[in-house]
Amino acid sequence: MAESSGGLWRWRGGWKRHIVRQLKQRDRAQKARFLALVQAYNKLLEKSTLENFTAKIHVKSLDNQMGFPPRGTQESTDCALGSVLGYPRMLESLKRSHEGHLVELESINGELAYKIYEMNLLLKAHDATLEEQRGRLACLSVQVSDLEAKHCLLLERVDELSHRNAAMRDGYGALHECYWNQEVELRRAAERGLELLRCLMQTKVEAAEHWNKAIERAKQDRLSKELKKATKAMVSIKVEPEELKADEQKVPHRDAQENGEKLWKRPFRSASAASMTLTRYVDVFKGLFDFRLKRGNSVSSLSEDRYCCIPSCVTACLPSRVSDEQEAHISEINAIKFSPNSCLLATGGTDRLIRLWNVAGGRLENMQTLGGANGSITSVEFDPSGCYLLAATYNNAAQLWKIGDGQFKEILTGHTDKVTAARYRSTRYQAVTGSRDRTVKEWDLSKGACYRTINVFSYCNDIVCCDTFIVSGHHDKTIRFWDSREPRCIQVIPVEGKVTSLSISPDQMHLLSCSRDNALKVIDLRMNNIRQVFRAEGFKCGSDGTKAVFSPDKSYALVGSADGTLYLWNMETGKLETSLPGVHCSSVNAVAWSPSGAYIGSVDCCRKVVLWR
Structure with a gap:
C-alpha cells in the first residue's frame, strides 16, 4: 500500500513539486523580508518550549473549531482540556486535519515564494530596461539640445535671409522701374529712329530725283552740243558691196562717185545713234545710283531688287520610277x-x-x-x-x-x-x-x-x-x-x-x-x-x-x-x-x-x- 501510494505520488509529479518547494524555501531563507519573522520565531522559542507552544496552538484551534469560549484562567483551561480528552478520536481527527491544513499552507507559501522569485527576475529585467531607456533618454536629450541650437541658428539665418530678400526686393523694384523707364526711352528712340529713317529715305529719294534731273539736263545739253556739232561737220560712210545691197532697199537716194565707190552724204548724225548713246549713259548712271542705294541696306528702300517667280513648268510630270x-x-x-x-x-x-x-x-x-x-x-x-x-x-x-x-x-x-x-x-x-x-x-x-x-x-x-x-x-x-x-x-x-x-x-x-x-x-x-x-x-x-x-x-x-x-x-x-x-x-x-x-x-x-x- 505504501509502495502504491509512493508510485502515485511520483506519477502525479510530487517529486518535482518537492524540489521546487525546497528551492523556494532556500530562496525564501535568503530574502531579507523573512529576517524579521525568523527573529520573532526565535524569541517565541526562547519563552516556551516547543511542546507547550504546540499544545496551546492545538487547544486554541480546537476551541475555535468546537465553539468553546476563550479561556481566561488556568482552571478553565484545565476543565476544558479534561472535557476534550474525553474525546480522543475527535482530537486525533482534528489534529490530522490541522496537519493537512499546515501542509497545504506550506505548499501555497512555496508557490507564493516562487512567484516572488519570478517577480524579482522581472523586476531586474525592468530595471535593466529602465536603465537602457534612461541612457537613450540622455542621448536624445543631447540630440534635442543640438537640434535646438541648430534651430536657433536657422531662425537667425531665416531672419538674415528675410532682410536680404527684402533688400533684394527693393532693389528689384528699383531695377524694374528703371527697366520700364529704359524701355519707354528705347521705344521713343525707336520711333525717332524710324522717323529719321523715313526722313533719310525721303532725302535720298529727293536727292535721287535731283541727281536724275541734273544728269538728264547734262545729257540734254551734251546731246544738243553734239547735235549742233554734227550739223556743221560732214560725215562720210564707206559702204561695202554686201552692205550696199542691203542699203539699196532702205535708202533710195544715193550719190555715185568715181572708182565704183558710193558714198552717202548726211548733213547730221543718226538720231538712233544719239538715242542709243543717251540710253547707255542713263543706264550707267542709274546703275551706279542703284548700287549706292543698295549699300544703304534699308529694309523699306524702294530700290530693292525684287525677284519675280517666272514659272518654268507648264505641266508637272508624275514620277513613275x-x-x-x-x-x-x-x-x-x-x-x-x-x-x-x-x-x-x-x-x-x-x-x-x-x-x-x-x-x-x-x-x-x-x-x-x-x-x-x-x-x-x-x-x-x-x-x-x-x-x-x-x-x-x-x-x-x-x-x-x-x-x-x-x-x-x-x-x-x-x-x-x-x-x-x-x-x-x-x-x-x-x-x-x-x-x-x-x-x-x-x-x-x-x-x-x-x-x-x-x-x-x-x-x-x-x-x-x-x-x-x-x-x-x-x-x-x-x-x-x-x-x-x-x-x-x-x-x-x-x-x-x-x-x-x-x-x-x-x-x-x-x-x-x-x-x-x-x-x-x-x-x-x-x-x-x-x-x-x-x-x-x-x-x-x-x-x-x-x-x-x-x-x-x-x-x-x-x-x-x-x-x-x-x-x-x-x-x-x-x-x-x-x-x-x-x-x-x-x-x-x-x-x-x-x-x-x-x-x-x-x-x-x-x-x-x-x-x-
Whole structure:
C-alpha cells in the first residue's frame, strides 16, 4: 500500500513539486523580508518550549473549531482540556486535519515564494530596461539640445535671409522701374529712329530725283552740243558691196562717185545713234545710283531688287520610277530643297551638315558639303537667285551660306528655342524664321539683324511668306495669318491636328497644310477657308516635321508617309492619283518638287535621299 501510494505520488509529479518547494524555501531563507519573522520565531522559542507552544496552538484551534469560549484562567483551561480528552478520536481527527491544513499552507507559501522569485527576475529585467531607456533618454536629450541650437541658428539665418530678400526686393523694384523707364526711352528712340529713317529715305529719294534731273539736263545739253556739232561737220560712210545691197532697199537716194565707190552724204548724225548713246549713259548712271542705294541696306528702300517667280513648268510630270538614290548623311535627314533652276538639290540632317547635289541626267552627284552649323538642320531654302542658302537649326539660330564658298556668311541669333523654319521673302535681303519659342522673327540679311518680332502664342512648326502677310502653322492645331506691315494676327484657321508643314502655291492663291491627324488640307487664300481635305488609307504623318508640297503647276499635292510610301493627290479631282511604295524603308520626313516639274526628291529617317523621275 505504501509502495502504491509512493508510485502515485511520483506519477502525479510530487517529486518535482518537492524540489521546487525546497528551492523556494532556500530562496525564501535568503530574502531579507523573512529576517524579521525568523527573529520573532526565535524569541517565541526562547519563552516556551516547543511542546507547550504546540499544545496551546492545538487547544486554541480546537476551541475555535468546537465553539468553546476563550479561556481566561488556568482552571478553565484545565476543565476544558479534561472535557476534550474525553474525546480522543475527535482530537486525533482534528489534529490530522490541522496537519493537512499546515501542509497545504506550506505548499501555497512555496508557490507564493516562487512567484516572488519570478517577480524579482522581472523586476531586474525592468530595471535593466529602465536603465537602457534612461541612457537613450540622455542621448536624445543631447540630440534635442543640438537640434535646438541648430534651430536657433536657422531662425537667425531665416531672419538674415528675410532682410536680404527684402533688400533684394527693393532693389528689384528699383531695377524694374528703371527697366520700364529704359524701355519707354528705347521705344521713343525707336520711333525717332524710324522717323529719321523715313526722313533719310525721303532725302535720298529727293536727292535721287535731283541727281536724275541734273544728269538728264547734262545729257540734254551734251546731246544738243553734239547735235549742233554734227550739223556743221560732214560725215562720210564707206559702204561695202554686201552692205550696199542691203542699203539699196532702205535708202533710195544715193550719190555715185568715181572708182565704183558710193558714198552717202548726211548733213547730221543718226538720231538712233544719239538715242542709243543717251540710253547707255542713263543706264550707267542709274546703275551706279542703284548700287549706292543698295549699300544703304534699308529694309523699306524702294530700290530693292525684287525677284519675280517666272514659272518654268507648264505641266508637272508624275514620277513613275526611281532615277537615283544615295545614302546622303550619317544620320537622319530632315530637309530637302531644289534650287530655282532645278540644277541643284540641297539636303540637311541631324549630322549638322548640308550637302549640295548636282542633278545631272537624272543622277545625284555630290558637289559640295556646307559645314559650320552648330545644331541639327531642320529646313533649307534657296534665295530667289539661287546663290545663297538659308537653313534653320536646332541651336536656336538660322545660318546663311553662299553657294560655292563653303563657309557660312551670317548667323541669325535671337530665338530662345529650336528654329524650325527659315524662309526668304520677295528679295534675298529679307527672311523670316519661326521657332518653338512662340515667336516669328523678320530679318534684314544685309545687316544680319532682326527688325521685327511677332509673338505667335504657340510652338511654330513651319512658315510661308506672301507679299502682304506671313502664314504660320502651330502646335496648337491652328494656322495663323500675320500682317507683314504691323505685327497683328488677321486670321486664324483651326485644323484637327498639329500642323507639321505649310506650302504655298506659285500663284499665292492656295495654301497646303499637313497635320498630325493624317490629312492634307488645301486652303483658299482668297476666301480664307478650307477648300479640300486629302486622306488615304495607309497614309500616316510620321513626325511633327513631316513636309508636304505643291507641284510647280499646282496640279498635285505630294507628301511622304510613316511607312516610307509617297502619296500624290490630284487637285482637280481631289482623289489619290498614285502612291510610290517600296523604296524608303522608314518614315519619309520631307519631299521636294523641282521648279521645272521633272524631278521629285524625298528623304527619310534612314539617311537615304531618293530622286524620282
